[in-house]
Amino acid sequence: MFSNIRENSLLSSCFDNDIRMPIIQNNKYRPPFYLFNQHVETIVPSALRKVKGVNYRRERIETRDDDFLDIDWIQNDNSRLIIASHGLEGSSDRPYILGIAKLFSQNNWDVLAWNCRSCSGEMNKKEFLYHHGFTQDVEEVVQKARFHNYKEIVLIGFSMGGSLTLKYVGENSNNLYPEIKAAMAVSVPCNLSSSSKMLALKKNKFYQNRFMRKLDLKLRAKNEQFPGLLEIKPWKDFNSFHEFDTHYSAKIFGFKDAQDFYDNVQCYPYLKDINIPTLILNALNDPMLTGDCYPKNIAEQNQNISLELTKYGGHVGFLQKKSPYTYAEERAFEFFNNKVS
Structure with missing residues (x-):
């Protein structure tokens, strides 16, 4: 099952010896020929990939601000837990989350896949939804996980x-749970302003429009x-996410405009403070990323x-090619197994 890990990994020997390589240029990963x-x-992975055999147990937890989050468990009495967070307008049922859930749950890990507010099939109770920096809900989920004494x-x-x-x-670098x-x-x-500019390009507007429509x-x-x-406007009236976020997100969350919103919620300013082993895997041909991403x-x-x-x-x-799991999923399995006992 893990032949692709051995073929594609550039770092297995480095991680085994605890040698740090901050920037890794991975030239070995190649997609199947039909992904041209x-x-x-x-x-194709988003629309057509099917991951079968994942059976969650759903639990609803109440948040401290009188809202709720729906979290999905796979628990087999393991001492190790992976918490998986989905993307914008995603859910725990997206194939990339299901892939992580299946791979880890079949290999001595418990899994907690959680849904952002409004993303579990039921609208949340508060006036707001969620955003890229809404880490108060990550804290809610982590607190729930800690209750199980992993x-x-x-x-x-x-x-x-x-x-997120x-x-x-x-x-939380100074008080992260041990x-x-x-x-x-x-x-x-990592940089929302850069990403929003990429999405505004004509060649990438398909993704922007899909997000705005949802x-x-x-x-x-x-x-x-x-x-x-809210003052509701047709989504087609917005030429960019910057305009969309200025009209909606900034107002809902109390920011001046989209730029103020991006500057305050993006993860980029916090990267310098991270003090646990962390892997960022980004493709250079990602249509949504550029610059400080x-x-x-x-x-x-x-x-x-x-x-x-x-x-x-x-x-x-x-x-x-010839693997039920993506490179990202197998890379995560390798990385985390080298970081925990």
């Missing part, structure tokens, strides 16, 4: 979930839940961070 560009690499906990996040993961371990041993982020927009439906439902809360300077300065850059992979893609 960054868009196909991104869309000896070792690791965190993984994909795209927005990666941003990195910001959480960075902002059970949390390592973290990983995949296809993470969020538009939720915001309309939220406005029905709280009449007069690839935090090379920080990885060079912070020996706790390894930044792995692949030539291919798209956004949360990383499909592999």
